[in-house]
Amino acid sequence: MSKAVLMQGNEAAVEGAIAAGMRFFAGYPITPSTEIAEQSALRLPQMGGKFIQMEDEISSIAAVLGASVAGMKAMTATSGPGFSLMQENIGYGVMAEIPCVIVDVQRAGPSTGLATSPSQGDYMQARWGTHGDHPMIALSPSSVLETYTLIIRAFNLAEKYRTPVIFLMDEIVGHMREGVELPNPNDLIINRRKMSFHDGANKECYFVPEGEYVPRMKPFGQGERYNITGLAHDISGFPVNSNEIAGKLVTRLLDKVDKNVDNIVRVEEYAMDDAETAIVCFGGTARAAMSAVLAARAEGKKVGMFRPITVWPFPEKQLLARLPQLKNILMVEHNHGQMLLEVQRVTRCEKPVHFLGRVDGTVISPNDILAKLNEMEGAHHAE
Amino acid sequence: MPSDLIHEYMRIDHLPQIWCPGCGNGVIMRDVAVAIQELIDDPEYDFDRDDFVIVSGIGCSSRAAGYLDFNSIHTTHGRAIAFATGIKFANPKLNVIVLTGDGDCSAIGGNHLIHAARRNLGLTVICFNNDIYGMTGGQYSPTTPNGDKATTAPYGNVDRPFDIANLATGAGASFAARGDVFHAKETTEIIKKAILHKGFSLVDVYSICPTYYGRKNKKGDAVEMLKWQKENLIPTARYYSMSEEDRAGKKQIGILSFNDYPEYTDEYAKIIAACSKKAKK
């Protein structure tokens, strides 16, 4: 008998998070993410951890931020409508530099949309959902096993950079079951936020040494005393009305991600070495894309897959590195063209960028992609 | 000693505070600081300063968190109780005190207030209730009396007001009380009892806002407004000795409801214990 077990994507998100040290979950039921709350409610007390069902998604993310301030690795999970409600406090987490993970199992929108149908329509919201200029890290898994391993990375990045990380799932992966053999816990790399050695009142809790980007305060209740606010603040954590200090703060927050982009960005490339056409996709869409790449390769077509695993920041350098060899790009995603805008921006449309999308809640199939590739070929020959 | 209190428990480099002359909020903040100080100093209890966490939302009231020299977090509008829920549940040994306002906790944060009351998680919520949105310049709030004026109620307020202490009681709060600025000593005692209370506690403290509410409604200056509190807000013992007739138009100051419902983090700890016992088997 195989050691593998059948596991659902949503379940893997919980098991991975627990392996990463998540011991606090606050959430509100919403399809198609609800299994994450249910599994957390079941598993966390077994690990000495805590689950609470809040009155809405706004309080869920607030409780998660509160728990993180008190020193716990904390997570919430939701879908589009709830993700919209969370946005203000996600921005608070960015501004106050509070690590946490927010899982968004995307479903078809806008509004209540098609509650049980897949979509990737929150890609731009993940980046720009909260107001003001801010950094954002978002990761997107394409299999059940990757859900497990990648959510560990989400926690690691959240802790390392003291910022909320969006774990951008979709219904395809969230509700999919696959056989997985989980890694040995001893082989996992688990980060913990760096902490100061300060005791008593700390008037420099947001101090960051030259060349670094992340402050190091202790959690509340461990002997260091300081203030946290969502207002523009100085290194003491107190509100200031200085444009200079506010500008420096926001710049440092943005630099946290911008200057560490090589550490944060991960891409999966398949059959890209000699590819002339790159299928760009992320999350559950990669399943159909891989099937299409294999089928196209079987017909001798030089097609490869370029899959951002880190979807924010977008892997600019990696895509540009492939650009010279490409004749064209096909962006495939379950929305009306959101990552498409990033691909167009980064490549400056130096090569034709084609698009295959869906907004009706159905799943793009390998045949849909193959048909699009044929159409592109026809258009190319006609030129 | 007030000056000792300020040096010991307030962040003097951030004073003077931003509140207007005559505002009642400074008195309430002092009541909170005195209550905490007396509990820390009382040999009967084992309170550690670093175990206090002050959580606030947005509004005039919520600036108080920054002036108090404890762990403090000034959160988003309406969400202080929800942040506090996460802090307290994550680390139940912390004494989590929420400083909020009438708009913050009963309008935008009203849902969190009633659910926190229902859950009975051991937070202490102090509402600085001044019947108006002060920070944004005098708009009517859920506690502005019917008929009163505000910048958004130029012809008089059509809404009927909440009584926040009664609202919390109705939502199942195990401790709900009312205090005010005039009866500072009594209010301090109530706040102490609220902090000592194991479950969720709410103290609705009537503040005064001479700048907006008072001026808009011709209530006079701060002294006049305090005089109104003196005459119309009646501490419990005296309130109970009054006839039904004499009570008309007056409100009771004191603990209005009290229950020893099981506290949330205690109950959850039992679940964790049961799960780990099962796992050991």
Place this chain on the structure above:
Amino acid sequence: MSNRYEMRFAGSGGQGVILASVIIAEAAVISGLNTVQSQAYGPEARGGVSKAETVLSRDKIWYSKVTLPNFLLALTQASLEKYTREMADGAIVMMDDSLTMPADLDPARVISIPILQTAKEKVGKAFTANIVAVGAINKALQLFSDKELMEGVKRHIPAGTEEINQKALAEGAALISDEQSAAFAQKIG
């Protein structure tokens, strides 16, 4: 899209077709096959259309959904009519015998058996219909050993219900003749 064995399970909400699909997938994992299982459902917990899919392969499975099923289990007339319209050549249909077989189906590829009745009368619990179906499916298609299948069932049922589920599997298997097994047995590529 070769080397994939695509199975679709359809019925109304509450009949447990999703669980049937999950158990087949679990048994596949136990037996060392690759599998991807997924489902689509309406907002209703009971009633409405419920559809689940399990893909089996010895190779890595990329695309997770069924494109043209090689096997269909249908427990309601509506799902039978809807999902027999698009199937792979030579696909096998297992249907409850209380349903009316669509005229365009090849009877030689249809297994019409009393799943619902067997659950109700022989096993004694109507809600075991999905497990009866799983027993019948495995006997017909010869996918897994009895041990692998029972282990797959065990991982998804409440403790203490092993006996009745074991019985349901056996009663389901008993609905399939050895000749049918010989005719419908699958070799997963």
